[in-house]
Amino acid sequence: MKAVISIPKNINYSEVGLKVGLEIHQQLNTRNKLFCNCPPSLVSDDILSHLIPYERFLRATRSELGDVDAAASFEFQRKRLFKYLSPSAASCLVELDEEPPHLLNEDALVTALAIALAIGSFIVDEVHVMRKIVIDGSNTTGFQRTAIVALGGHITDYDGDVGIQSIAVEEDAARKIGEDITSVSYSLDRLGIPLIEISTAPDISTPSQARRVAEKIGLMLRFTGRTKRGIGTIRQDLNLSIKGSPKIEIKGVQKLELIPRVIEEEVRRLVGLTMIKDLLIERGASNEEIKAQHIVEVTDILSKSSSKLILNAIREGSKAYAVKLPKFAGVLGIELQTDRRFGTELADYARQWAGVKGIIHSDELPGYGIDENVVSALRSILEVSDLDAFVIVVDKPEKAKRALEVIKDRCIMAIAGIPKETRAANEDGTTRYMRPQPGAARMYPETDIPPIRITSELIEEAKKLIPPTVEEKVNYFVKVYNLSSELAKQLVYSEYMALFEQLVSTYGVNPRILATLFTSLYGELKKNGVDMDLLSDNSYHKIAAIVKSLGDVGKEDLIAITEIVYKYPQLSIEEIVSKMKSRRSVDIGKLRELVRSKIMEFSDEVKKRREKAFQFIMGKVMNEVRGYADGKTVANIVKEELESFLRNAKT
Numbered sequence: 001m002k003a004v005i006s007i008p009k010n011i012n013y014s015e016v017g018l019k020v021g022l023e024i025h026q027q028l029n030t031r032n033k034l035f036c037n038c039p040p041s042l043v044s045d046d047i048l049s050h051l052i053p054y055e056r057f058l059r060a061t062r063s064e065l066g067d068v069d070a071a072a073s074f075e076f077q078r079k080r081l082f083k084y085l086s087p088s089a090a091s092c093l094v095e096l097d098e099e100p101p102h103l104l105n106e107d108a109l110v111t112a113l114a115i116a117l118a119i120g121s122f123i124v125d126e127v128h129v130m131r132k133i134v135i136d137g138s139n140t141t142g143f144q145r146t147a148i149v150a151l152g153g154h155i156t157d158y159d160g161d162v163g164i165q166s167i168a169v170e171e172d173a174a175r176k177i178g179e180d181i182t183s184v185s186y187s188l189d190r191l192g193i194p195l196i197e198i199s200t201a202p203d204i205s206t207p208s209q210a211r212r213v214a215e216k217i218g219l220m221l222r223f224t225g226r227t228k229r230g231i232g233t234i235r236q237d238l239n240l241s242i243k244g245s246p247k248i249e250i251k252g253v254q255k256l257e258l259i260p261r262v263i264e265e266e267v268r269r270l271v272g273l274t275m276i277k278d279l280l281i282e283r284g285a286s287n288e289e290i291k292a293q294h295i296v297e298v299t300d301i302l303s304k305s306s307s308k309l310i311l312n313a314i315r316e317g318s319k320a321y322a323v324k325l326p327k328f329a330g331v332l333g334i335e336l337q338t339d340r341r342f343g344t345e346l347a348d349y350a351r352q353w354a355g356v357k358g359i360i361h362s363d364e365l366p367g368y369g370i371d372e373n374v375v376s377a378l379r380s381i382l383e384v385s386d387l388d389a390f391v392i393v394v395d396k397p398e399k400a401k402r403a404l405e406v407i408k409d410r411c412i413m414a415i416a417g418i419p420k421e422t423r424a425a426n427e428d429g430t431t432r433y434m435r436p437q438p439g440a441a442r443m444y445p446e447t448d449i450p451p452i453r454i455t456s457e458l459i460e461e462a463k464k465l466i467p468p469t470v471e472e473k474v475n476y477f478v479k480v481y482n483l484s485s486e487l488a489k490q491l492v493y494s495e496y497m498a499l500f501e502q503l504v505s506t507y508g509v510n511p512r513i514l515a516t517l518f519t520s521l522y523g524e525l526k527k528n529g530v531d532m533d534l535l536s537d538n539s540y541h542k543i544a545a546i547v548k549s550l551g552d553v554g555k556e557d558l559i560a561i562t563e564i565v566y567k568y569p570q571l572s573i574e575e576i577v578s579k580m581k582s583r584r585s586v587d588i589g590k591l592r593e594l595v596r597s598k599i600m601e602f603s604d605e606v607k608k609r610r611e612k613a614f615q616f617i618m619g620k621v622m623n624e625v626r627g628y629a630d631g632k633t634v635a636n637i638v639k640e641e642l643e644s645f646l647r648n649a650k651t
C-alpha cells in the first residue's frame with residue numbers, strides 16, 4: 001500500500017514553534033589529561049591491535065531514588081560485555097579505575113574561565129567535580145567526571161541573542177573501536193582528554209541560526225589557542241522541540257555544515273509523527289487492540305518466497321514471525337526523513353532493543369522476493385484487513401519475538417505522538433533512534449577530588465586567554481602577517497589558524513606562502529589525493545622546516561613538498577630538501593624538448609585554441625613532470641614555445 005500522508009516540504013519554523021539548544025564539546029590540547037598525567041592523544045590502530053583487552057560487565061546501576069532509569073535499563077537488558085584496550089602511551093591506572101583521579105588540570109580550568117569571561121558568564125566561587133552516570137560502558141568507572149565552571153551569559157546573534165546555560169570542563173569518554181550484539185570494545189586513549197562543554201538555552205529558532213551560533217562558539221574556543229583540531233575533536237549535540245513535542249536529544253553532529261540539515265530533517269520527522277498520530281486516532285487505532293495482537297510463526301509461508309536471504313536464514317535455523325498492526329496500513333511507508341520511513345523507525349527500535357538486523361513490513365510488499373501469493377497467505381493467517389499493516393522478522397525465535405514485541409510498543413507510542421528519545425545524527429543529516437532519554441538526576445559528588453576555589457590568580461591567568469572577536473582576529477592577521485583581508489578571513493575561519501601562527505613563529509617562514517597552504521591549496525591537494533586533514537601537526541612542522549631550509553618557495557613547490565610528506569612519511573627533512581633541490585635543477589633543454597613534442601602531438605588542438613591552448617599544454621606537460629620540475633619554469637617554457645609555434649603556423 002502506498003504511503004497515505006506526505007509531509008509538507010517547506011515547514012514554517014516559527015509556526016511549528018521550533019526551539020533548539022546546542023551542547024558543544026571541544027577537546028583541549030593541554031599537556032596532560034584532565035585527571036592524570038597521560039598525554040591527551042590517540043594511539044594508532046596498529047598499537048591497539050597488539051593489546052589484550054580487560055573485560056568487564058556493566059555494574060548494577062544504583063537507583064538512589066528507587067526509580068528505574070529508562071536509559072540504564074535499556075543498556076542493562078542488552079547484557080553486553082565491555083572490552084577495554086589500555087595503550088600505555090596514552091592511558092594509565094587512572095583510566096582503568098585502579099587508581100584515584102589526580103587534581104583537576106588547571107590549564108583546562110583556566111581555558112573554560114577565559115570563555116566564561118568572554119561571554120559574561122557568572123563564574124562559580126568553587127568548582128565541584130561531579131559524577132554523571134554513564135551506562136553505555138564508555139567509562140570504566142560507570143560515570144563521567146564533570147565540573148561546572150560558570151553559569152549564564154549569552155551569544156549575540158541577529159535572529160536574537162542565545163542564552164548560555166553552563167560552561168563546564170569534563171573528561172572525554174573512551175573511544176569505541178568495535179561493537180557487536182554481545183560486546184563493545186573501547187580504547188582508553190581518549191578517556192580523560194579534557195573537554196569544554198558549552199550548553200545554550202533552547203533559544204535558537206531556525207536551522208541557520210543554530211549553525212551561526214555553533215560556529216561562533218567554536219571559533220571562540222579555537223581563539224583561545226588551546227583546542228585540538230581534526231575529525232572528532234569537536235562534537236555538537238542538539239536538543240530540539242516543536243509545539244506539543246517532547247525535547248528530542250540528537251547526539252554527535254560532527255560537521256558544522258550538517259547542523260541546519262539535521263534540524264530540518266528532524267523537524268520533518270516530528271511534524272510527520274504528529275500527522276501519523278492524528279490519522280491513527282481518526283482511524284480508531286487503540287493501545288488495547290495493538291497489545292492484544294499475537295505473534296504468529298510464518299516460517300512455512302516464507303519458505304515459499306524466492307528471497308535468498310530469507311531462505312538461507314531459515315536453512316540456518318532462523319524462524320519467521322509476524323504480527324498484525326491494526327489500523328497501520330500505509331503508515332509504515334510514510335517518509336519521515338530523506339529515505340527514512342516510519343517502518344525505518346520501527347526497524348531502529350527492533351535493532352537497538354532486540355539486536356535483529358532488520359524487519360520487513362507490508363507497505364513494501366510485494367518485494368524482497370516475497371510475491372503476491374505469499375503476501376495473500378500472510379494476510380489471511382494474520383487476519384489483516386485493508387486498514388491494517390503487518391511486520392515480519394526472520395531471526396532466532398527469541399530475538400525475533402522480542403523484536404516484534406518492541407515494534408508493538410513503538411506503535412502504541414505512535415498513537416500518543418512523539419516518543420522522548422535520544423537519537424544519533426547520521427552522516428547524511430538524518431537521525432536514527434539510539435536509546436530512551438536518561439532520567440534527570442544522574443549526578444552525585446566526586447568524593448576523590450577536593451573542590452577548587454576560583455582565586456584571583458586563576459582569573460588573571462584566564463584574562464590572558466580571553467578570545468578576541470572574529471573582526472579583531474582578522475585585522476590582526478592582516479597587520480601582523482601582511483595578508484589580504486580575504487586570505488586572513490579564510491584562515492581565521494579554518495581549523496588551521498593556531499597551527500599557522502605556531503609554524504610562522506617557530507620557523508620564520510613567509511606567512512603569505514604558508515597561508516595559501518591552508519586555504520587555496522587545500523582543494524588542489526585534495527584533487528591530487530592529499531587529504532590535509534589527515535596530516536598530523538608533526539607533519540606540518542616537517543613541511544615548514546623544509547620550506548625554511550629551501551628559502552624561497554612558490555605554490556608549486558609547496559604542493560610538491562606537501563605531497564611528498566603525505567605520501568612518503570618515512571623520508572627525513574634532509575632527504576626531502578635534497579629531492580626538492582634536484583627537482584629545481586632539472587635540465588631545461590630536456591624540458592623544452594618535452595614541451596615541443598607535446599605541442600606537435602596536439603598540434604590540431606593548439607591551432608584551434610591558439611593562445612588559449614596554454615592551459616591545455618601546461619596540463620599535459622605537468623602530468624609528466626610533476627614532482628620533478630616546478631610549475632613556474634614549465635609555464636615560461638610553454639609560453640615561449642607556444643608563441644613560436646603559432647608564429648610559424650601562421651606563415
Ligand SMILES: [Zn+2]
Nearest residue numbers: 036038091092
Ligand atoms: Zn592516565
